[in-house]
Amino acid sequence: MNSFFKKNGPLISTYFIIAIVFWLIFLIIIPQLYMLDLSFRPNLPPLLRGGPDDVHTLVHYKHFIFGSETSNDPYNYVDIGVFLNTIFTAIMVTIINLCFCYPIAFYMAKVAKPNSARLLIVALIIPFWINELLRSFALRILFAGEGVINNILLATGLIDTGINFIALDIALYTGLTYAYILLMIFPLYNAIESLDTNQLEAAKDLGSSTFRTHWRIVIPHAKAGIASGCTMVFMLTAGALATPVVLSSPNTYWFTQLIYQWFNMNDNWSRGSAYSILLLSVSVVFVLLMMRIFKVKIGEIVR
Amino acid sequence: MKSQHFLNILLGIYIFIFLTYLFGPLLIMSVTAFNSAEFPSITPWECFSWRWFQEGKIAYDGQHLAGLSTDWRLHDGLIKSLIIGLGVVCLSVPIGMAASIVLTQVHSRLRTIFYSVSIMPVLFPGVIIGISTVVLWDRIATIGGEGFLSDIGRNGIFLTILGQTCFISTYCFLIFVARLQRFDQTQEEAALDLGASQTQVFFKILIPYLMPAIASAAVIAFLASFENYNTTVFSILSDQTLTTVIASKVRLGISPAISALALVIIALTLMAAIIYEILRRREDKKKKERQDQLIYEQTKDSRLKKEKTGSFKIPKFIFVIILLIIMGTFGFNQLIKNDLYGNKCVSAAESAKKSNFAEQLKLLQQNADTVDEKSLEGGNLGGNQDYGDIFGDENLFKDFGGFE
Amino acid sequence: MSVLFKQDAFLIVFKFKFVKIIISGGIIMSADVELQNISVTFGSFYAAKNVNVKIKQGEFFSFLGPSGCGKTTLLRAISGFLDPSEGKVLIGGEDMAGIGPNKRPTSLIFQNLALFPLMSVADNIAFSLEVRGKSKNERRKRADELLELIALSGQGDKKVHELSGGQRQRVAIARALAIEPEVLLLDEPLSALDLKLRQKMRTELRAIQKRVGITFIYITHDQGEALTMSDRVAVMNEGELEQVGLCDDVYDYPNTPFVATFVGENNPFYAKVVSVDNNEVKVESQGNTFLATAGKINENQNHSFSPGDEVIMFIRPESIFIKNDNNKLDNFFSAKVNTIEFEGNLKNIYVKINSNIDVRFSVPNAVDTSELSSNKDVELTFSSKKAVVLPKGQLAVD
Numbered sequence A: 001m002n003s004f005f006k007k008n009g010p011l012i013s014t015y016f017i018i019a020i021v022f023w024l025i026f027l028i029i030i031p032q033l034y035m036l037d038l039s040f041r042p043n044l045p046p047l048l049r050g051g052p053d054d055v056h057t058l059v060h061y062k063h064f065i066f067g068s069e070t071s072n073d074p075y076n077y078v079d080i081g082v083f084l085n086t087i088f089t090a091i092m093v094t095i096i097n098l099c100f101c102y103p104i105a106f107y108m109a110k111v112a113k114p115n116s117a118r119l120l121i122v123a124l125i126i127p128f129w130i131n132e133l134l135r136s137f138a139l140r141i142l143f144a145g146e147g148v149i150n151n152i153l154l155a156t157g158l159i160d161t162g163i164n165f166i167a168l169d170i171a172l173y174t175g176l177t178y179a180y181i182l183l184m185i186f187p188l189y190n191a192i193e194s195l196d197t198n199q200l201e202a203a204k205d206l207g208s209s210t211f212r213t214h215w216r217i218v219i220p221h222a223k224a225g226i227a228s229g230c231t232m233v234f235m236l237t238a239g240a241l242a243t244p245v246v247l248s249s250p251n252t253y254w255f256t257q258l259i260y261q262w263f264n265m266n267d268n269w270s271r272g273s274a275y276s277i278l279l280l281s282v283s284v285v286f287v288l289l290m291m292r293i294f295k296v297k298i299g300e301i302v303r
Numbered sequence B: 001m002k003s004q005h006f007l008n009i010l011l012g013i014y015i016f017i018f019l020t021y022l023f024g025p026l027l028i029m030s031v032t033a034f035n036s037a038e039f040p041s042i043t044p045w046e047c048f049s050w051r052w053f054q055e056g057k058i059a060y061d062g063q064h065l066a067g068l069s070t071d072w073r074l075h076d077g078l079i080k081s082l083i084i085g086l087g088v089v090c091l092s093v094p095i096g097m098a099a100s101i102v103l104t105q106v107h108s109r110l111r112t113i114f115y116s117v118s119i120m121p122v123l124f125p126g127v128i129i130g131i132s133t134v135v136l137w138d139r140i141a142t143i144g145g146e147g148f149l150s151d152i153g154r155n156g157i158f159l160t161i162l163g164q165t166c167f168i169s170t171y172c173f174l175i176f177v178a179r180l181q182r183f184d185q186t187q188e189e190a191a192l193d194l195g196a197s198q199t200q201v202f203f204k205i206l207i208p209y210l211m212p213a214i215a216s217a218a219v220i221a222f223l224a225s226f227e228n229y230n231t232t233v234f235s236i237l238s239d240q241t242l243t244t245v246i247a248s249k250v251r252l253g254i255s256p257a258i259s260a261l262a263l264v265i266i267a268l269t270l271m272a273a274i275i276y277e278i279l280r281r282r283e284d285k286k287k288k289e290r291q292d293q294l295i296y297e298q299t300k301d302s303r304l305k306k307e308k309t310g311s312f313k314i315p316k317f318i319f320v321i322i323l324l325i326i327m328g329t330f331g332f333n334q335l336i337k338n339d340l341y342g343n344k345c346v347s348a349a350e351s352a353k354k355s356n357f358a359e360q361l362k363l364l365q366q367n368a369d370t371v372d373e374k375s376l377e378g379g380n381l382g383g384n385q386d387y388g389d390i391f392g393d394e395n396l397f398k399d400f401g402g403f404e
Numbered sequence C: 001m002s003v004l005f006k007q008d009a010f011l012i013v014f015k016f017k018f019v020k021i022i023i024s025g026g027i028i029m030s031a032d033v034e035l036q037n038i039s040v041t042f043g044s045f046y047a048a049k050n051v052n053v054k055i056k057q058g059e060f061f062s063f064l065g066p067s068g069c070g071k072t073t074l075l076r077a078i079s080g081f082l083d084p085s086e087g088k089v090l091i092g093g094e095d096m097a098g099i100g101p102n103k104r105p106t107s108l109i110f111q112n113l114a115l116f117p118l119m120s121v122a123d124n125i126a127f128s129l130e131v132r133g134k135s136k137n138e139r140r141k142r143a144d145e146l147l148e149l150i151a152l153s154g155q156g157d158k159k160v161h162e163l164s165g166g167q168r169q170r171v172a173i174a175r176a177l178a179i180e181p182e183v184l185l186l187d188e189p190l191s192a193l194d195l196k197l198r199q200k201m202r203t204e205l206r207a208i209q210k211r212v213g214i215t216f217i218y219i220t221h222d223q224g225e226a227l228t229m230s231d232r233v234a235v236m237n238e239g240e241l242e243q244v245g246l247c248d249d250v251y252d253y254p255n256t257p258f259v260a261t262f263v264g265e266n267n268p269f270y271a272k273v274v275s276v277d278n279n280e281v282k283v284e285s286q287g288n289t290f291l292a293t294a295g296k297i298n299e300n301q302n303h304s305f306s307p308g309d310e311v312i313m314f315i316r317p318e319s320i321f322i323k324n325d326n327n328k329l330d331n332f333f334s335a336k337v338n339t340i341e342f343e344g345n346l347k348n349i350y351v352k353i354n355s356n357i358d359v360r361f362s363v364p365n366a367v368d369t370s371e372l373s374s375n376k377d378v379e380l381t382f383s384s385k386k387a388v389v390l391p392k393g394q395l396a397v398d
């Protein structure tokens, strides 16, 4: 501490300490801890908070599992269903994105000439400067009941009645895949780019097939990038709100929408917090899993 | 060798499909902004019109669909978004910078912990950051009573700035960390040795070095703040930003005004990208020229003498622009020729639809029973649920600028 | 005069006229530096251990030692970037404990120069004035003076990366001299330069020091550099001082086997003492007996040996001659020629004694060595005055 002050001088040290304490403590740690605490408390009107009724309870987590007391079902099938569906879909989206992006990333890193690779990168970035909501909206125009795709299909006579892409959740899944594709490409690109091209040539020289070269050389080398891309895509997909708001059908819920409802429409903040904690736990477990599977450090995942 | 060639062609096709997937939807959306029909589409093309950029229209069924220039909610949201963006930049850039510099000064275990906590916010779902900010500050406001604390604790703009700063600081942090990795710390020591105070070292050595990172961190922070939805939708409380306005619009009525808005944003993005690219190339060229000149000066090597006879090259993109302009004028002429542009076309389409609508209304009344049944099938969620449809959300409806 | 300021005519600049520029007012401000029992530890690792040395005012003093021996560490302790774990640094008789690097009357030239890449050359040079709040004019003036001094007049507006290696070197020196320090510390400043430039800069540095008259503390792992420039050198090994002394003393009278082998070339003969007569020691090595001189412990005292002691006798390559009628010294041995190496002004000849001890000796290029082909027997001779006997100890391996 002493050497810290000596190194930075009093003025700058004070700035550093204020900035960091403000950020780490007041913006990151305390809000999360308070939310965690709130999730274990009953939903009380503001006046009763801090009163005798304000005790720790598991009621919100129980609600998630067993449903409300008035219902007849033994378990809260709807909420658990939404939860599992969200996780499952997020995993699927992650896998699809990975398969989809790998060839592109490899092309940019190793096949394309530097100039065209640069151009491609700029081209990839541009759509992602545009708001996620608007990108989802673009898909909605395509997929709507009287949208472009249906109209084209009808006009060409491929189908007789319009397909309800939104009710079938096709729109939602396409939108989620579309939304975070960039966050898969770039970690992969960076990882593959750092691979020594000589290794690829050596492998080819030794008669390794294309598939085998990728499986044995490129993919192991890019594992940190894969872990990073998968983590980011999963996190953002599982926590997505904008895309589901625009593209989900009226009878499909994303878990974040559930949280939103508890929070804003039913004014049950503590239950909203409890559900948030559930989502957060999934995220944490996923990160740990990724670190374990790919044997990478957290610093390699977020870059 | 042949299979390699085949593979490359396959890859090319794949990339083409990929780019179509990325750009196709945006392109189609942009085109729909010019269709005068009140539903954003291409295939039943009514008329080419600018109405969605301007005043919008009163629909045949009496709804008012606002256009870009008349939608005060969008304008209001835009201003709030700008304020928030500015606030976030002012907070998160200094925070990210401080954290990244301190990271270079701590070691081993403390460093690992510090780094992990710093990057945590990007791994948190955005909604959670929004919620935790709101619940904490609501508590603070309650405890704080009637005064200042309760004012800011329930101020959506303030909360949004805090919530967004939480994770945008991490973006800035990462940008600074990357730049600092290449910083030669002996420079700081040299400055100290020459008699600079620590504060002077900071302002005269470190800040100038970090300037590019500060600029890009500011841009990224602003953009991230500007387009954030997940955190903002919670922390903004009763206020509205551009994204929440867009969200409520998009969710409810899908109006071509949004296509128009998107097109404006796309155009701005493209422009920024092109300007950036041009500036970069110019910079590169300048640097190279200077380098050549220096080498020439230093070595006096006649081989390096730069011939000034090089012909003036017209940049390729100018051809592209000219081509676009020609195509644009031609297409526009065609539109006018075929009466697909202008008020005449619009009013013709309108009256056609009005009569159509009247007929349909009649039809509907006849089949009222059947329709009722159909609409019931839609929502099979609910039942024992103690919450209704998300569309029932007051917030979403109340600020929707479309129906007025 | 200005016609002479050619890039290459750097030395000419140091005409007496310009001395005043550097030491404004003509008063030489120079200080002595005393290290009292300095130890620096990183964890349990001693980077410097019990270093005691007094560097005189106005002296060109070098620390010489292999890579990693703690030279930089010592310099950082003097300039104040490092607090020694034990001991004291005195500059001009004043204890420097608690005084930061920006308050000490020292200037440091870094191993990598650490010029500020974002500033122009002139701004680099005038940085120390800038942080002292001097006016723009004053800064400009001083920068111009110093630019003239380093023969870079008119190049003040260039960026650092636009200079060549040697020019950067000089800018670093000018920058360090701008505030008129009492002690200039140099951390291997020439290591990044190519051979020719390095040799030129040696002379120039020495000239600067002579003119400026301030204390120079110079660090290097290159013994040639240390010996050509310094008044005195300190040889370091593994954090400890092995020997401090005048250059020729260190060369001629090494105190330890490490110094004997690190400074210059040397042939070690592992031997046993046979008899001692005053300073003359008779040793036996693999069947040969030699007469040699006992080495010194310090400036005034010689090692004392008794018969039976395990010792090393050192004899330098240039002190061994081929025995002929003109060249008959008091020691002889015969050996077999192994290889001959041509090194420009010298020829290095490697021979083997009893087919296991490698000995190297060198003869001027002019000497005819056509008879010395591989595997030929040769009779060699050297003087007992030039052979130094030291107790067994660690050698420098390179």
Ligand SMILES: Nc1ncnc2c1ncn2[C@@H]1O[C@H](COP(=O)(O)OP(=O)(O)OP(=O)(O)O)[C@@H](O)[C@H]1O
Pocket (backbone or CB within 6 Å): C042, C047, C065, C066, C067, C068, C069, C070, C071, C072, C073, C074, C221
């Ligand atoms: N901050 C530090 N932490 C731990 N060990 C250090 C640190 N700085 C230096 N050392 C160790 O101290 C020893 C001496 O380092 P120093 O830099 O003084 O060597 P040097 O003599 O200058 O070498 P070179 O000629 O290569 O520059 C080295 O073994 C180094 O590993």
Ligand SMILES: [Mg+2]
Pocket (backbone or CB within 6 Å): C071, C072, C073, C111, C187
């Ligand atoms: Mg060193």
